[in-house]
Amino acid sequence: MIKFPLTKLLDEQAxxxxxLEILHPKGLYCPNGHAIPVGQAPHDRQREPIVKYKCRGCGKVFHIFTGTDLSGSHYTCGQIVLILRGFLQGQTTQHIAEELGLDYGTLLSWRHRIQR
Ligand SMILES: [Zn+2]
Incomplete structure (x- = not known):
C-alpha cells in the first residue's frame, strides 16, 4: 500500500x-497574561516556526504550546495538526502512528493527555 508523506506535504508555517488560532483565539499571551505587542520579534528561533517570545512585562519565555495540553511536545506543527485531526475523527492511535511514522507508545500517552 502507498504511504502518503502527509507531514511533508503540510506547510509548517501554515x-x-x-x-495559533485554535489554541490562542485572542492572541498569544505570556503565562502571566501579558499580551505580546504587535511586531515584537521572537526571542528564540531555533525551532521555527515554533518561536519563543520573551515577555517585556515579566521576562517569562514562552511559545505557542506553553501552558496548553501540548506543552512539552516535540512533534512538528504539521504532525500535531494531523494527530489532532486523527483523534477528532476517531482514528486508532495505531493507525495515526503508522501513517505519520511516530512511536505508538508516545502517541498513546499524548492521546490520553489531550483527551483528558
Ligand atoms: Zn508576562
Missing part, C-alpha cells in the same frame, strides 16, 4: 498559524 500549520503553526492554524494551531
Amino acid at each position: 500549520s503553526y498559524e492554524w494551531l
